[in-house]
Amino acid sequence: MPPPTHTTTASAPGKLILFGEHAVVHGQPALAVPLSAVRVTVRAEPMPPGTGTLIHTPDLERSIRVSVEPDPIPDRLHTALAYPIQVARRALNVPLPDMMLIVNSTIPIASGLGSGAALAAALIRAFTDALDRPLSNDALNPLVYEVEKQHHGTPSGIDNTVIVYEKPVYFVRGQPPEPFTIARPFTLLVADTGNPSPTHIAVGDVRALYEAEPDRTGAIFREIGQIVEQARQIIESGAAESGTTGSSTIESPGPLIGSLMDANHALLRDLTVSSPALNALCAAARNAGAWGAKLSGGGRGGNLIALVPPDRAEHISRALRTAGAVGVIETTVT
Numbered sequence: 001m002p003p004p005t006h007t008t009t010a011s012a013p014g015k016l017i018l019f020g021e022h023a024v025v026h027g028q029p030a031l032a033v034p035l036s037a038v039r040v041t042v043r044a045e046p047m048p049p050g051t052g053t054l055i056h057t058p059d060l061e062r063s064i065r066v067s068v069e070p071d072p073i074p075d076r077l078h079t080a081l082a083y084p085i086q087v088a089r090r091a092l093n094v095p096l097p098d099m100m101l102i103v104n105s106t107i108p109i110a111s112g113l114g115s116g117a118a119l120a121a122a123l124i125r126a127f128t129d130a131l132d133r134p135l136s137n138d139a140l141n142p143l144v145y146e147v148e149k150q151h152h153g154t155p156s157g158i159d160n161t162v163i164v165y166e167k168p169v170y171f172v173r174g175q176p177p178e179p180f181t182i183a184r185p186f187t188l189l190v191a192d193t194g195n196p197s198p199t200h201i202a203v204g205d206v207r208a209l210y211e212a213e214p215d216r217t218g219a220i221f222r223e224i225g226q227i228v229e230q231a232r233q234i235i236e237s238g239a240a241e242s243g244t245t246g247s248s249t250i251e252s253p254g255p256l257i258g259s260l261m262d263a264n265h266a267l268l269r270d271l272t273v274s275s276p277a278l279n280a281l282c283a284a285a286r287n288a289g290a291w292g293a294k295l296s297g298g299g300r301g302g303n304l305i306a307l308v309p310p311d312r313a314e315h316i317s318r319a320l321r322t323a324g325a326v327g328v329i330e331t332t333v334t
């Protein structure tokens with residue numbers, strides 16, 4: 001295989017889980033959408049012969065050399081950077097080329113926005129594009145899932161799926177992802193508690209809770225699954241009431257979706273994956289006029305999402321900052 005001769009750039013978005021995180025690991029459905037406002041971008045540049053494959057992250061001031069096999073005593077960041085390339089190299093069955101991969105990301109790490117899956121997707125895309133062996137999304141998705149397994153142990157697969165295809169997805173573990181349509185665009189605020197929290201610990205604790213109290217925890221998972229089904233129906237139909245027909249004025253489904261978000265958040269609290277900061281910010285959003293709010297992703301910290309009337313977004317965003325959010329992103333889900 002000839003070494004790369006030109007510079008290529010690839011990227012992948014963040015993601016938001018709208019409904020169903022954690023229960024999705026245990027077989028329930030979940031809804032997720034890409035968050036294109038934040039992205040990982042990777043530039044691949046050819047390097048002189050003998051350099052090997054290097055990865056540089058200017059933001060984290062970290063440079064690493066990729067080895068053919070995973071390093072025996074890796075630290076988490078080294079693994080997060082190197083493992084996607086090791087997986088891609090193996091899949092293409094090529095030696096490591098002389099190449100520099102420069103990573104820039106605007107996705108906060110360990111904050112429920114899918115930074116790990118986006119990093120893997122962008123790295124593998126840049127690497128394979130630079131070798132003139134671009135992968136289809138169908139080929140890329142299982143490779144990113146393999147990387148997720150290294151990070152999480154038992155990922156559901158929702159992060160890699162929504163991030164690779166960059167489309168809204170209704171997801172059930174082990175089943176082909178179903179795209180779902182957003183009948184009426186809606187506005188979300190994504191508020192960062194500023195407390196990173198590794199997903200694998202929260203996922204492990206929920207598993208331990210399920211093992212200790214299978215009946216109660218299983219019932220919570222099923223309730224979350226029912227919320228997901230209701231939310232999907234409302235978001236896909238764009239109607240405030242299921243089965244509403246023949247009415248000339250269709251009410252905004254915002255209040256109904258918002259109350260489902262509140263209910264989902266309460267159940268995530270019962271699963272022990274919320275935190276005082278997340279609860280306080282959800283309450284602040286609701287008090288300022290949000291239709292509903294919930295944590296999004298692994299929880300214990302990271303980000304929450306608030307569904308807001310578009311004309312109240314700025315006011316609610318200010319209220320979230322006053323209540324301690326370190327960053328607030330406004331996004332329209334379409």
Ligand code: PMV
Binds near residue numbers: 159
């Ligand atoms: O924290 P994130 O962005 O990795 O989201 C994880 C979502 C979970 O449902 C908690 C785990 C999973 O694998 O689905």
